[in-house]
Amino acid sequence: MSDSVKNEGFDSPLLRKTSRELKKPERIMGMILLLVLIFFVFMPLVNIFKTAFTFTLSDRRLPQVVFKGIQAVPGNFTLVHLERVFFSDISKNMFYKPLINSVVVTGGLTILSMLIGCTLAYLVVRTDLPFKKAIANVATIPYVIPSWPIALAWLTLFKNQRIGGSQGWFEYITGISPPNWLSYGPVPIIICLSLHYYAFSFITVSGALASIDSNLEETGALLGANRRQVMSKITLPLVMPAILSAFILTFSKGLGTFGTPAFLGLPVSYTTLATQIYSAIRNNLPGDAFIIAIIMIIISGLTIYMNVKVIGARKSYVTISGKGFRSKPMNLGKSKWFIFALVLLFVVTCIFLPLYVLLYQTFMEVNGDYSLSNFTLHYWIGAANTIGSRGNVLGEGQAGILRNPEIWLTTWNSIRLSITVSVLAGIIGIFLGYAIVRGRGTKLSAACDAFSFAPYIIPSIAFGAVYLGMFSKPIGFFPSLYGTFTLLVIVSLAKRLPFSSRTGSSAMMQIDKSLEEAGSLVGAGFYTKFTKIIYPLTKSGFVAGFMLSFISTMRELSLIVLLVTPETKILPTMTFRYTEGGYHQFGDAIAIILVTLSLLGIYIIRKYQGTDLAKGIGD
């Protein structure tokens, strides 16, 4: 941008340089992407800023307006929301306390989930751990299943008498009532969310580890480095970009997450910023909500910035060169089976147990009774108006979900949305990665990087609401998109941009530019270079991004809840309404379908791509 501005005279070398600059594929691509980002990311962001600083109709009843006799004209500029969040008598409980809680919870869960994810990724990709392929396949499950079964399982184990109800197992067995800090609040929130979000670091880091040539590590060992030195001087720096991506994804996701913190935190009045945003939106105070959202965006931004500075991860290393490649697993030696036992314990308690709880609930005639006499298939295949063993009508007369004609339409919608979004997101990710990495150091690259990340931090419900406002009327030659499937695709794509750009750029960082130049030497155009050189080499990164998008689109709810119509609704909207209405079994059954679809998707991707984890794992 700045090059062309400076070019006032007829300085022909500069002109030539400018035009040469502009012809670089990463520049052109960067320009196009930036335009798209401005339309789909920057404008919603502006809308959020605007809402934070204008009066809405609802603001005429704010105490700051009523008691001071201010005219709150909708659409007019105001600082009242800023005042409420930072400088009023409710700021402490509305903002400062939740802020501290959010930082504690998010920091804790990021560290813990990175530890779990990276360790697991290393064990699965780089060592001779037994059954590692099977472990790799199930390790993504916790991210696919809804987070509440883990939270519910925690309460079943560790609840005390505070919230009433039946005794927790811990108390039942030991006779000791667990203290509040173990039952509710930050500790369980951090643990439960880590067990859910470690999948981010597991997927991205294992993708990066899989593309490291183990010759590099062996060379280090030959030169006299011990195992720890090899790890810290060779392996770690090589996967740093992936670790950083995972850190950023986990941190921002953790900061915005609402369900589990509300479930486990509210009983002891432990609130987070996400709870406050939810509350403000639900109480028709979008201004308050968006001020807090902006703070969250800033926090995430600062965290990312500090990380980049401290870790210096942008100093990346090329791991994919044109030379031969091989990956040799590390020998775990004697501790092999011990480590395997630990991993197995983890898999059983943290993956299979929650899944089992979820599945089991769908077979329970009434909630909370775990005896066999309570078993029923009604919620899956029962006819309408079935009378249960207690003489009451099951599910209030509703038939099992497999008999519900809606289920097929919604399932189909879910499948096509997830596939469309993840394919497009994967492609955009590679392009973005290319523009960001190859154009590194330019403002264009920085702008693409920053904008593509922003949607991640904007609360989903707000993002969806902004899209509904923006796209339900025609903008220029852009027709109204309300009610169309296209709108769902666009909003999901925009929200998934961070996944795509992170995975795309960390994959791209590993490719040596010389490979591309070699392509140019033999006369390959950009398209050929892209399809013959870049894509094949970055496939594992592409697949990682694809999987993350696929899974998270599959279970996305708050983003699209305002945008769906009866014709375009997807499975999570059904789960939500069933659960809200108190029909847990139906909701859980649909969640099981979601999990199955996600796993099926992952399986197919792995099978046909034959890349990613499998490459590092070997057979």
Added chain:
Amino acid sequence: MKKAILIALVLIAGSSLLFAGGSKEQAKPKVDPAIDVWMKEAQIGPYQPAEENWDEIIKAAQAEGEIVLYADTSRISKFQDAFEKEYGVKIVYSDLGAAEIKDKLKKLQDSNVYEVDVITCGDTPELYAEFVDFNRLFKYVPREVEAVMFDQFKDEKLGIQRLGGKAIAYNTEVYPDGSPVDSWWDLTRPEWKGKLIMKDPMLGGSDMNNMAMFIRHADDMAKAYKAEFGKDIVLSEGCPTAGHEFIKRLLKNDIIFEKGGNDAISGVGAKGQTNPPLGIISPSKMRVAKEEGLNAALAWDVKPFSTFLNMTAVAIPVHAKHPNAAKLFIKYFYGDEKGGLGFKPYNTIGNWSVRKDVKVPEGQKPFQEINAWREDGDWLYNNVIIFRDFWMKNM
């Protein structure tokens, strides 16, 4: 860097202009001629005839073919087939929360998308003040339903289809002789510290409205205090009324908040407890309690009132494309004198019909015999946010 910030600011300012004027939330508009034309055509509002010809409406509804409905209840599906079979009019419905219904309807109307024919949801205060007052929603009650409706609901700004509640629940195993509390003030006593469970009102829905009603009825709370403790209440700093004082003491007494209402009922009623909490619970949860074999009952004799009463409204959005089908649906939704048709799924414990001729479900008193506080739409709209701030301050 400075330059970048400057550019960013200019961009933000520039784009804000793009969005300016998008909002239609100006001062209350007079009825726009286009709306008048629509109302006349649809025979809604002032044009609703004193006697409606249902044969004509049904015929017109069949010609329209469908209704698009936003509802905060999933029980529509229970009578959808019967309705469609009987009239040949399709119900296309979205099952959304009340907050989503309001947000979505407003945004669509602002974009001149008029796809919705009927909405039904709770939270009347906002529906009245931000929708009815701005000609976004119109009241429609079939004349023959109006004729059998309890008088106190005839003047509501929208048609009220049913009532729900929120009352104190207790564990019957530990308290077999009935409720251990007979006044709301009991809940502020030390013996109930950390022993009251409820859905967190901060999460929205009708709960914050309900809590705000303590301010609306502050005088009753003052009297109840005297009856309970035998002396006049002394107000502490920051509490202008006995209602404020009650809320402050209640929050000090360490309430246990839950994310949803179902957790509260099982907390109260699970078997085998020795020290169960009380709960503030919707009477409709008693159905869940019965099904799951919980030992819970509601306290029906509490001073100064036993239950909040919340209203569920049904209305026709402006410029609805299928007004006759909408009318037909609404008539069906109110049900018949037996509490059947579209009201049947709601004719259960925890709900009350507004029709005088519908018998109350077995095991439930008629609402007029219960000492209840009904939600007061206009007052609540103007005061609930101030109240929410008060609540947050004392949290």
